[in-house]
Amino acid sequence: MTRIPAAERRAALAAAARTVIARDGLAAATTRAIVAEAGMPLASFHYAVSSRDELLRDVVELVVADEGTAAASFLATATTAREAIKQALTGYLDHVRSDPGNEQAMFELTQYALRTPHLADLPAEQYRSYHALASGLLEAGASALSIEWSIPVPDLARLLVTLTDGLTLAWLADRDDAAAARTIDSASDAIAAFAREAVTA
Amino acid sequence: MTRIPAAERRAALAAAARTVIARDGLAAATTRAIVAEAGMPLASFHYAVSSRDELLRDVVELVVADEGTAAASFLATATTAREAIKQALTGYLDHVRSDPGNEQAMFELTQYALRTPHLADLPAEQYRSYHALASGLLEAGASALSIEWSIPVPDLARLLVTLTDGLTLAWLADRDDAAAARTIDSASDAIAAFAREAVTA
DNA sequence: GTCTATACACCGATAGAC
DNA sequence: GTCTATCGGTGTATAGAC
Numbered sequence: 281m282t283r284i285p286a287a288e289r290r291a292a293l294a295a296a297a298r299t300v301i302a303r304d305g306l307a308a309a310t311t312r313a314i315v316a317e318a319g320m321p322l323a324s325f326h327y328a329v330s331s332r333d334e335l336l337r338d339v340v341e342l343v344v345a346d347e348g349t350a351a352a353s354f355l356a357t358a359t360t361a362r363e364a365i366k367q368a369l370t371g372y373l374d375h376v377r378s379d380p381g382n383e384q385a386m387f388e389l390t391q392y393a394l395r396t397p398h399l400a401d402l403p404a405e406q407y408r409s410y411h412a413l414a415s416g417l418l419e420a421g422a423s424a425l426s427i428e429w430s431i432p433v434p435d436l437a438r439l440l441v442t443l444t445d446g447l448t449l450a451w452l453a454d455r456d457d458a459a460a461a462r463t464i465d466s467a468s469d470a471i472a473a474f475a476r477e478a479v480t481a
Numbered sequence: 482m483t484r485i486p487a488a489e490r491r492a493a494l495a496a497a498a499r500t501v502i503a504r505d506g507l508a509a510a511t512t513r514a515i516v517a518e519a520g521m522p523l524a525s526f527h528y529a530v531s532s533r534d535e536l537l538r539d540v541v542e543l544v545v546a547d548e549g550t551a552a553a554s555f556l557a558t559a560t561t562a563r564e565a566i567k568q569a570l571t572g573y574l575d576h577v578r579s580d581p582g583n584e585q586a587m588f589e590l591t592q593y594a595l596r597t598p599h600l601a602d603l604p605a606e607q608y609r610s611y612h613a614l615a616s617g618l619l620e621a622g623a624s625a626l627s628i629e630w631s632i633p634v635p636d637l638a639r640l641l642v643t644l645t646d647g648l649t650l651a652w653l654a655d656r657d658d659a660a661a662a663r664t665i666d667s668a669s670d671a672i673a674a675f676a677r678e679a680v681t682a
Numbered sequence: 683g684t685c686t687a688t689a690c691a692c693c694g695a696t697a698g699a700c
Numbered sequence: 701g702t703c704t705a706t707c708g709g710t711g712t713a714t715a716g717a718c
Binding site: 321322323324327 | 701702703704705
């Protein structure tokens with residue numbers, strides 16, 4: 281590790297922290313575990329970042345950014361709103377299933393940030409991001425299907441995030457694939473009920 | 482603290498732990514903090530309970546039981562399904578708002594249990610409880626309003642829990658009362674769409 | 683049975699050798 | 701600049717005095 285800029289180390293530490301948290305949980309993500317994952321000596325930690333909490337701020341940003349790139353893949357190709365939503369939610373749950381620890385890490389980070397004065401502003405920003413992301417997906421879907429939403433898109437976006445969060449929490453808890461699929465079914469009905477044919481070009 | 486049965490101490494410790502977790506978070510709920518809250522010497526801890534994780538098991542049971550008694554108060558008195566659901570969800574969110582730490586404690590405990598081999602079975606049990614509770618409320622509501630649900634009650638119950646979890650997470654993160662109220666509005670529409678007039682007596 | 687005093691591991695953070 | 705070695709503090713858990 282000779283001559284690596286501080287910013288680069290900082291990014292490497294954030295990535296390593298993300299890996300440790302996804303695999304072993306936030307409580308196990310000690311400075312020692314993080315530098316071990318990154319293959320760095322312990323002292324590099326406080327050389328690159330001022331405190332553990334400060335690094336967790338970077339990790340949240342990293343996780344949110346990744347969620348953003350993953351979201352694009354959930355845009356479905358279907359002919360009805362109900363089917364498109366169902367495909368998107370199913371794709372999302374598959375994503376959770378493929379790496380549950382990573383999704384759980386998001387919740388652990390949010391809860392921890394809410395309890396940490398120095399990080400208490402993060403969760404609001406995090407959810408602002410999710411809501412904006414969901415709004416974008418809803419707009420894109422409406423455009424592709426020539427429909428419009430009967431309530432303001434930001435409101436429907438919040439409902440969509442509400443549903444994905446709740447879906448994820450319950451699935452993490454009981455790993456009941458069949459029940460989750462049925463919830464996706466009824467959730468798709470619920471959201472599709474806010475779709476109507478577009479009247480404006 | 483002379484001559485208090487072990488079972489009673491155990492219950493007192495669980496209650497104290499619940500208080501500490503709600504106020505300061507799970508990470509702050511050390512054995513020292515818990516016995517201080519309970520007004521006991523440190524050694525009483527391992528006299529009454531074998532380990533901290535074992536006590537957390539009791540705490541989860543306590544929290545779930547309390548959620549059960551609180552749930553009854555959410556049964557609304559309205560004439561339409563939509564209004565009844567809206568009142569119930571609004572009542573639930575008021576409950577969260579009145580003691581956010583307590584609701585956050587539930588999430589923290591679930592996430593921690595998922596990461597702890599000895600407690601990994603708890604979350605499934607916890608959600609089984611929530612789903613049963615929601616089923617009971619839906620049955621009672623249907624009976625009071627002379628309606629029936631167009632999908633199986635357990636499935637609708639899971640959707641209801643999905644919505645309350647998601648609603649709570651987002652509100653904890655951004656404390657946006659107005660946005661949460663709008664989410665309750667659309668969520669009520671969504672659930673009410675599964676109500677229809679009862680055909681059987 | 684109950685509590686004081688303490689063992690021992692590990693935490694975040696840093697001083698000081700190279 | 702980079703790392704080894706270590707500090708002060710706190711965690712869970714217990715030994716041993718009363």
